[in-house]
Amino acid sequence: MAPLPTLLILLCAVRGALLYHPIWKPMWPASKVPVVLPQLTEDLDAPEFTAEAKLEVTSPCGPECHKRASVPSYEELKELLSYETLYFNGSLTQTNVGIYGLNMAELARTQGNKGRSRAKRQIYGHDSRFSIFGKDFLLNYPFSTSVKVSTGCTGTLVADRHVLTAAHCIHDGKSYVKGAKKLKVGFLKPRQKEESSNQTRSHLPEKMKFQWIRVKRTHVPKGWIKGNANDIGMDYDYALLELKKPHKRRYMKIGVSPTAKQLPAGRIHFSGYDNDRRGNLVYRFCEVREETYDLLYQQCDAQPGASGSGVYVRMWKREHRRWERRIIGIFSGHQWVERDGMPQDFNVAVRITPLKYAQICYWIKGNYADCRDG
Structure with a gap:
């Protein structure tokens, strides 16, 4: 656990109390967002829900492997961005998509970018994660x-x-996975305080519990389902859940992922429910060490259970003239690869590229006209 002064400084930074240099501001870059629209939806056989949930992703394909992969063709991209929709009653559909306004030459140029040189992940002794306690933090943005x-x-x-x-x-x-048939989402909330006339417990962290809401439907891209056969599935390790009713909390918008050199101090942030700290929300931040077009490789300490966390940054939105936090990726987990005969591990997040932004935004809003500002 970090010393109290360090933690207070960190939390102030997260809540936006620290000021950036008055002249330089990290700006959200303008992104050319294509249009991804559904074309044909067909029914599939109901799934059997036989898989065991795995909280870590494994792949023999590391950064160099991903960089050597050929740029998908237009037809391949349409197949990768087609998706399955799982409904709460167990029925399943597949939707094919069309892609419009995509500059394939620009995609080939940016996807061929080799990114920064990798630094080996080495974390010894000190755990850089922070457990967040107290409803004043847990229940606030x-x-x-x-x-x-x-x-x-x-x-x-x-x-x-x-x-x-x-x-x-x-x-x-x-x-x-077995639990996907009756999928639920849990919202952390404080328990009712236990009354005690003989002892005060004000010095103890307030006990928390989850309030659950059922999921109405779930979208999973075919790039994840089909891509696992040829090591590109990790690029599409994201899913969107639609709840049966509104949650009535403040949410964080998605955004197109800037390059690593555009990030404030080159860092990303995310919070998750790591399994080794059950019942705790765990926050961390770290520097991005390498990137491909679809993935961010970083050194954030994390344990199974944190996967699926939204990776975010805070930057200046010129058009709105304000600071905005946006989700730019999804934490996928630890990736073990074989390199020069030696196993090495990475922490990997899936970047929200312009195409992924267009797809996820359409899933949310159902109108491509509302999805042009990445």
Whole structure:
């Protein structure tokens, strides 16, 4: 646990109390967002929900492997961004999509960018995570946007009834997980204080509990379901959950992921329900060490259960003339790869690219005209 002064400074920074240099401000970059629209929806056989939920993603394909992958063609992108929708009654559909306004030459140029050189992940002894206590923090923005997914992962509120999480929390790449049939989202709230006439407990962290809301439907991209066969599935490890009723909390909007060099201090932030600290919301921040077009490789300490957390940054939105936090990625988990005969591990987040932004935004709003500002 960090010393109290360090923690107070950190929490002030998270809540926006620290000032940036008066001249320089990290700006949200303008992004050219294409349009992703549904074209044909067909019924599929109801899934059997036989898979065990796995809270970590494994892949033999590391950063160099992803960078060597060929740029998908237009037809391949349409297939990768097609999606399955799972409904609360167990029925399943598949929706094919069309993509419009996409500059394939620009995509090839940006996706071919090699990014920064990688630094090996080395964390010894000191745990850089912070458990967040007290309803004054837990029930206030931005920590209040983190929710618990009943399959064991974390999610983030991105609209008044939508939650963004990792696809592997719902589907293992072959089948839907057992808990996906009756999927729920948990909202942290304080318990009623126990009355005690003989002892005061004001010095103890306030006990918390979850209030659960059922999920109405879940969208999972085919890039995750089909991509696991050829090591590109991790690029599409995201899913959107629609709740049966509004949650009535402040949420965090999604945004197109800037490049690592555009991030404030090169850092990202996220909070999740790590399994080794049950019942606690755990916050962390760290520097991005390397990136590909679809992934961010970083050194944030995390444990299973944090996967699905929304990765966010706070930058200046020129058009609105204000600071805005936005979700720019989804924490996927630890990735173990074989490199030069030696196993190495990374912490990986899926970037919200312009295409993914267009897709997720349409899932939320149902109108492409509301999804042009990434």
